[in-house]
Structures are given as structure tokens and as C-alpha cells.
Amino acid sequence: MSRKRVGILISGRGSNMASLVDAARRDDCAYEIACVISNRPDAPGLQIARNAGIEAVALDHKALGTRDALDAAIHEALLANGAELVVCAGFMRIMTGDFIAKWEGSMINIHPSLLPLFKGLDTHEQALQAGVRVHGCSVHFISAELDAGAIIAQGVVKIGLDDDADTLAARVLPVEHLIYPAVLGALAEGRIRLENGQTVFADDDAASLSILATG
Known part of the structure; x- marks a missing residue:
């Protein structure tokens, strides 16, 4: 079975991210975690991802300056890691309409x-x-x-x-x-x-x- 590659966006501890990572370890799971991306370099969830052997991408929204710049960096990181689906798991930034349009129907939130x-x-x-x-x-x-x-x-x-x-x-x-x-x-x-x-x-x-x- 070919698994869908998933990019997870977080801003903090990543407890929902951890539940998705755990589920992805099952042999019958339909997805794999391609990367975890945070707008905060100090987000604890990034270390959880690293400990699980998952690509962890830290993007400082303060350094990037604008929503457009952050969304562009996230989009590039998702593409670079082959993400097909995007999951927000405690991601605390409002996204631009352009970014949302690019992933419409392939991006979910809890x-x-x-x-x-x-x-x-x-x-x-x-x-x-x-x-x-x-x-x-x-x-x-x-x-x-x-x-x-x-x-x-x-x-x-x-x-x-x-x-x-x-x-x-x-x-x-x-x-x-x-x-x-x-x-x-x-x-x-x-x-x-x-x-x-x-x-x-x-x-x-x-x-x-x-x-x-x-x-």
C-alpha cells in the first residue's frame, strides 16, 4: 500500500502531532509523517519529531516578518518533503488565503x-x-x-x-x-x-x- 505523505504544522507541545506519529507506526496506517513544521523554533513538538526520526523544520515567524513570508516558507518546506496532505495540530498562526487555496481539500485542523x-x-x-x-x-x-x-x-x-x-x-x-x-x-x-x-x-x-x- 502506498502511503500518503503528511506534513504537520505545530506551534507548541504537539500532543495531537504525537498521536498522529504513533498511529503512523501501525502497519495498516494509510499515511506516513513526511515532516513537522513549526513557526516557533523552541516548540517542544519539534524535539518529539526529531526523536521519532521525522524531519523537523523550524521557521521563526518573527524573523520572517509577514504572514506571506511565513506561508511561502511553509509551502516550500512541505513541497521539499513531498507532503501530499497537511495537518494542523496546535498551529497558532492565521494563514493567508493564497496558502489555503494551494492546499484546499488536502488540509485539515482540529x-x-x-x-x-x-x-x-x-x-x-x-x-x-x-x-x-x-x-x-x-x-x-x-x-x-x-x-x-x-x-x-x-x-x-x-x-x-x-x-x-x-x-x-x-x-x-x-x-x-x-x-x-x-x-x-x-x-x-x-x-x-x-x-x-x-x-x-x-x-x-x-x-x-x-x-x-x-x-
Whole structure:
């Protein structure tokens, strides 16, 4: 089986990146990690990638100066490492429309809320302040509008009466680690695609991913 080559973009510790790296070690995995790219040279996730024998690329967004310059450098690094799919795993920079257009349908993100609720930052605190009873995470295709791309799968957790932002985050994170490799695997196998701004599933993938994602 020919595996799809994946480039992972990070800005920090890379816990979701680590879950993707672990999944890629399985013989039946449909993808391999081609490279890990960070906009912060001190991101701890870069060392995790190096320890796993994966090409780690540090690009300092401050030194590069502009979003255009950073995106151009990321694009070149992805191409240089033969990436076919792009995965954002805690990548904390807003991308340019030109960069997004180049990877449209081949680039996904995981966001710690049940989109379209609670876009942006501090999602766990947003959920608690809103008084909702369930929370979770969403995997979606990346679009030009922040956190607004077509949703692929969502993971759900109940909010406890004693939850604060930290305890809620701690329970959502394992669900993220469960659904992200599953979604990326389905994308790599061609069982998911973006068509006219909507997610299209093959066979019963929508149902199976929803079952997998519920916790």
C-alpha cells in the first residue's frame, strides 16, 4: 500500500502531532509523517519529531516578518518533503488565503469545540460561560474563514457541574487523540473529500467516525 505523505504544522507541545506519529507506526496506517513544521523554533513538538526520526523544520515567524513570508516558507518546506496532505495540530498562526487555496481539500485542523460553537481561543472557558451541557472537538477542512471549514467529525464529552477550563480540557484532549488519526486515515485512503465546500463521505464513514468520536 502506498502511503500518503503528511506534513504537520505545530506551534507548541504537539500532543495531537504525537498521536498522529504513533498511529503512523501501525502497519495498516494509510499515511506516513513526511515532516513537522513549526513557526516557533523552541516548540517542544519539534524535539518529539526529531526523536521519532521525522524531519523537523523550524521557521521563526518573527524573523520572517509577514504572514506571506511565513506561508511561502511553509509551502516550500512541505513541497521539499513531498507532503501530499497537511495537518494542523496546535498551529497558532492565521494563514493567508493564497496558502489555503494551494492546499484546499488536502488540509485539515482540529479545534477544541463543537463547531460552529466557540471559535477562536479559550474554547473551554467559552463553553463553561455559555452554560452548555456538552462540549468536545471538531475536525474540519481548513477554509479562508477561521474555524469555519467543512466539518468532518466531532467528539463529544459531557460537562460536569464541577468542571473548570482545565478539567474540561483534560477530558477533551484524549478524544482529540482518538478522532484525529482516524479522520486523517480516512482522508489518506480517499474515503473523505471536500466537494463544493462540503464534506463528502464514502459508504458509511460519516456514521462510523461519529461513533468513534463520541466519548
